[in-house]
Amino acid sequence: MKIEKPKGTRDFYPQDMAWQNYITDAWRRVSIRHGFEEVDGPIFEKLDLYKVKSGDGIVSELFSFRRENGTTDFALRPEFTPTLARMVADKANSLPKPVKWFTIPNLCRAERPQRGRLREFLQWNVDLLGLEGELADAETILVAVDFLRELGVTPEHVRVKISHRDVVRNILIKLGVAEENILDAFNLLDRRDKMEVEDFEKAAMKLGLDEHRVQRFQEACRSRYRTGSLGSLCKAIGMPEEDVKELQELDDKLHALGIAEWCEYDLGIVRGLAYYTGVVYEIHESSGAERALAGGGRYDNLINLFGGPKMPAVGFGMGDVVLSNLLRDKGLIPENVAPRPDVYVIAVSDAGSEKVLPLIADLRAKGLHARFSYKTTKNMGRLLKEAVGSKAKFACILDDAEATAQVKNLDTQEQVEVGIDEIAKYLHENL
């Protein structure tokens, strides 16, 4: 009886998992060195939790189910932010500030699977809450950039595109979009690359943006400005520098942190979600061909919305699927990401065989990654080939010698005789 896995989900065989661990280990390692602490929550939440932030519209994108005798709806988590907001709101008074959290949840969305988008995927979330000022935004961007750099990505491969909701709002209002239509306009602009031109123009018209004005918006917003050139940006969009002072403060911090060259301003970035309140940013592959690698921004009202106090907040999410595509496309996949055995124990005589299991148990108990052959052959050539195939760093050869073994470095071919009781010590010193 064969039953397939659900479409849009993945099986992780050892090689796939080693790659997954390569990414999640780096996410975790970089987050921790930037002073973020790991958190997690349930894989499913009450459905209402997702409606608070996103309204009823989100329900069709969720895997939901009814339980508790039909009284309560639950849903697999499509994102972590509502769980984070619930957790912060719950303990807002007792948590040390700023709250610097990261998490690596698996998320589930009932979407049509396509390139860069699966029904279950991993997403790295980095959030900084309870700190006023643009250092918070800059520090989250620093974490993302430091992670990408760690994996070999350069500023030539990707751009961090930065925008600000209020600046874009001002432009839209000057162009005649009514205040009550601003969120719809953000949402429309966020989706324009995925829409047919005609559909986009029709929808824009409804929001008060005729062809001419969309044209003017494109001119104003589709230009990119390097960090350090906010003056030119203000001139181009006819806005006093006073109106971009948060971006200016962010610009200063990006320079102080040495990551200005990774970043640029692109007012075409607006982010679709209703809850963003200030700086927003996305990381894109330089050609812009793929989906955003990461996206985030400020959400200063969200903790309040979930029953907590008003609290400044900024953060981003980065999914594993688009990231893996980028690393593959740029040739940044290391040859071997699986753990290498420290030693492969082989027996070339009956007397040697007797010593395998006690030695294996001893080496492993002492922290060494030790493997052995399950075959009954005593053929040294075949066994050494097996050891090399496992990518072990050392082979340990047991023969008739009662108290010693041959320990061979499989990288250098150097071989020495070591007392059986001294093998763990020898390996620890020579690994």
Next chain:
Amino acid sequence: MKIEKPKGTRDFYPQDMAWQNYITDAWRRVSIRHGFEEVDGPIFEKLDLYKVKSGDGIVSELFSFRRENGTTDFALRPEFTPTLARMVADKANSLPKPVKWFTIPNLCRAERPQRGRLREFLQWNVDLLGLEGELADAETILVAVDFLRELGVTPEHVRVKISHRDVVRNILIKLGVAEENILDAFNLLDRRDKMEVEDFEKAAMKLGLDEHRVQRFQEACRSRYRTGSLGSLCKAIGMPEEDVKELQELDDKLHALGIAEWCEYDLGIVRGLAYYTGVVYEIHESSGAERALAGGGRYDNLINLFGGPKMPAVGFGMGDVVLSNLLRDKGLIPENVAPRPDVYVIAVSDAGSEKVLPLIADLRAKGLHARFSYKTTKNMGRLLKEAVGSKAKFACILDDAEATAQVKNLDTQEQVEVGIDEIAKYLHENL
């Protein structure tokens, strides 16, 4: 608006998560050094996958949902074994043998939450497939024991209780249980500690075990036998030693691996699940007061049942909840399991403040866990207190000196002057 988390699930705040990571890191580290490779699968599967192994009875224990326009039922995974069997069956011919896999999935069961049992929990799974003989069973037991030893557990704290389905079956048949009732009898015996005596006796009677025979079963099976004493066991249950030869082979391997003192024979262990075929075992806290810490055994027919070839298989599962209870009860929880910062950067002058962000970015890019104060104070006493509170190993004090900083070891109080550009190097050498 306050929305509670679903009952029986957990929020992992930083301290909870650090503890969770302490356990999962150890599971992963020990699995790897025993030569097991990590795998994973989807968080939900087609509902039918769970029925293959466990029948329709399992459906009420699952969180299930209908999708794809009502044509397909899915369920959150309540265990990993069906996914593993599906994955092995799918690639049975191309996978190198033996298959040695481990996984640390979160599992969901729609049960009433109680001590040691939640609706979402983590379970460590260790499986060895494609290898004939009792070395496979012994090696999985070795992994479990080595893990427990790593966390400070001793043979005085826990017992690995080993049994064999065929031996128990023989006893039951001699007592008059019909072959077709054997699985029901296993199931009943597995649940007897959770049942009222009367209910148990009533159910036993139905299977052909009257009061007198239940009594004889208890006498035969509730005695425990140390490893190395299978002869006494055979005598007590009136069985020729030939009939326990697999247990004898296992016994030899447990001695060779040096873990015989952790193990004992307890024919009262039968495991409820239908798919076990040979050796079965559970790990219990010595007093027997808690739920089993881990349980597993041989399931030689399962890969075949999932559409693969016939393949020997053995494995166990260990949940995080009962394990945490054990470690807490035995006082085996380390004081601090959260990552300690390597260095805490503080500025005690305006000129020093200017240097904080560039230094922080540099240290972190060089792999150091570096934190700094978000406060504006320049008070050295207060800032050093903050550094100590963070459990950082070093403090780095920036003052008016242009090219140097004071680096203070917060464990030893030793303080030295280091060039700004040399701080990362100094810390790497002295950590």
